[in-house]
Amino acid sequence: MSAASPLAGAPFLKMNGAGNQILVMDLRGRDHVITADEARAIAGLPRSGFDQLMALHDSAGGADAFMRIYNNDGSESGACGNGTRCVAWALGRDGGPDRVTLETSAGPIVAERAGEFSFTVDMGPPRFDWREIPLAHAIDDDDGVDVTLPGWTPPGTASALGMGNPHLVCFVPDQQAYDLATHGPALERHPLFPQRTNVSFAQVLDRGHILLRVWERGAGPTLACGTAACATAVAAIRRGLAGRRVTVDLPGGRLGVEWRESDGHVLMTGPVELEWEDRLPADFMAAAPADAG
């Protein structure tokens, strides 16, 4: 007999948020934290591939759940905007609440229903302090806007900021002109970002409309990244390129972002879709029995 993994047969929802591939696993009531090896193994299975895995755990602080967020390389992140909308839908179905509070390693976030398959997430305030993004060192950033990257000549100008996870936003004249597979991996691991970074190429069409493509830390190119849309909108607003409400078009769909003046929080609204429900295989990561000798 081989030892069963605690995740064998665990149910999951395969969803997407504006095309961002999301797996939701509700582990509340179970005493198991998914390891990096397990996350990579789940991502490698045909029915449960994902960009991000949202694992729900019991909240110690009275929230609806504590949320751990895994990229498909097994690394963890403090935030995932598209995944949070999917989690809100999952918790709200079958008569669940229309408004949920979720704890994350980066702090609490609140998601609220905006339509049958649409949610608004209060992503909290953006972070500009280099220690909070985080960057390797302070940058010459008098007006809190520009970052220069030694060894790389940006095609336009770039901003670095945090949205519960690190972001580099490159403003370019034509976002189609930059090959994510060429620039993404090098910028994700640029020494300025000690915890790596998500990388965006943004083209501002007008003060209310931005085109965006994203290379995600730990997941590569994705069809949409919610925190990147928020970071890009905030960076554009700080540069005077956009008003407080911005529509961000990504290859997988459209997100609405508002940087609220009253409290500095960033609100992101977008779609969710349930693709299928399934369970991990009954022999998921079954360990071979120890050799009794």
Ligand SMILES: N[C@@H](CCC[C@H](N)C(=O)O)C(=O)O
């Ligand atoms: N797709 C996400 C962001 C997921 C985490 C990111 N790759 C990271 O490592 O920070 C979103 O919708 O925000």
